[in-house]
Amino acid sequence: MHLRDRFEYATAQDPALNYCLWDYPSPAPAEDKFRSVNLLYQSFDYTGIDARAYDIVDALRDGIGPFRTVYGTKKLGDRLAWEFYFYDYKRRERDVSISRVLDVLRPFAPCAIQPNENLPYFMFSLDLDHALALGQHGLDVVHMYVGNPGSAVSSGIAYALRPDGATLENFYFFFDAPTQMADVAKKVTSSAHFDDLRCPLERVLVPELVGCRTICVANKQTHDCIYFSGVDVDQLLWFLEHLAYPRPIVDFVRENRGELDHLLFDVGFDYRWERGGFTILKSGYYGVF
Numbered sequence: 001m002h003l004r005d006r007f008e009y010a011t012a013q014d015p016a017l018n019y020c021l022w023d024y025p026s027p028a029p030a031e032d033k034f035r036s037v038n039l040l041y042q043s044f045d046y047t048g049i050d051a052r053a054y055d056i057v058d059a060l061r062d063g064i065g066p067f068r069t070v071y072g073t074k075k076l077g078d079r080l081a082w083e084f085y086f087y088d089y090k091r092r093e094r095d096v097s098i099s100r101v102l103d104v105l106r107p108f109a110p111c112a113i114q115p116n117e118n119l120p121y122f123m124f125s126l127d128l129d130h131a132l133a134l135g136q137h138g139l140d141v142v143h144m145y146v147g148n149p150g151s152a153v154s155s156g157i158a159y160a161l162r163p164d165g166a167t168l169e170n171f172y173f174f175f176d177a178p179t180q181m182a183d184v185a186k187k188v189t190s191s192a193h194f195d196d197l198r199c200p201l202e203r204v205l206v207p208e209l210v211g212c213r214t215i216c217v218a219n220k221q222t223h224d225c226i227y228f229s230g231v232d233v234d235q236l237l238w239f240l241e242h243l244a245y246p247r248p249i250v251d252f253v254r255e256n257r258g259e260l261d262h263l264l265f266d267v268g269f270d271y272r273w274e275r276g277g278f279t280i281l282k283s284g285y286y287g288v289f
Contacts, residue, residue: 122145267284
């Protein structure tokens with residue numbers, strides 16, 4: 001199927017949701033413009049991923065409903081990969097569970113993990129790459145997120161679930177960008193992986209992106225990460241160019257700017273200060289289907 005034949009167009013009933021499935025007011029009328037899933041399809045098409053990747057998207061929507069899956073298109077060095085995120089803030093009374101999604105995906109990617117559905121998680125994610133799309137391996141890890149009571153801001157803790165148990169992965173802290181920038185700066189500089197006396201804070205709190213709605217700072221095992229939520233299409237374009245995404249990815253957004261101006265996007269990058277320099281380890285942009 002040709003890429004254009006896969007494109008989907010927004011209706012007046014489409015929700016406007018960020019990468020946490022939180023509502024936001026659209027900055028422009030949405031009807032008959034691109035849905036954000038078209039960016040996912042374009043990244044699939046650019047990489048030449050197996051057609052089963054599109055079938056996985058269809059299966060997830062059929063299995064849990066539309067606008068309930070967040071995708072991230074990730075740039076890791078010179079390659080692209082993807083991650084799918086699932087939220088249900090009802091926790092133990094959840095409808096979208098790890099077990100349910102693994103059952104939906106079993107025809108494409110078997111998984112030996114047996115999740116404990118008694119745990120009060122509100123989110124989980126799964127990785128997709130070319131080999132999984134080809135059926136060359138199954139799902140060997142589920143990233144599960146629980147709350148972080150006691151934090152002064154919205155916060156979460158991520159664990160990696162594997163057949164042999166769970167290991168701690170990351171801590172996440174969400175800040176209101178317009179009112180809590182000083183707290184964001186303190187969070188960024190309170191880290192073993194960033195030296196603000198040797199590296200300008202603007203390398204992380206990028207001036208072109210801080211004019212957003214929410215900033216999330218994540219502390220990971222070997223580095224840190226920052227996410228900017230609620231950036232417009234022009235900020236997305238800046239991000240893609242600055243992070244050296246493949247030219248067809250950048251050009252697609254630029255050429256279809258008018259089809260995307262009703263959306264707000266979420267972007268982020270993993271980073272650390274190492275051997276006297278600032279390094280971006282990977283990055284990603286996010287949408288919903």
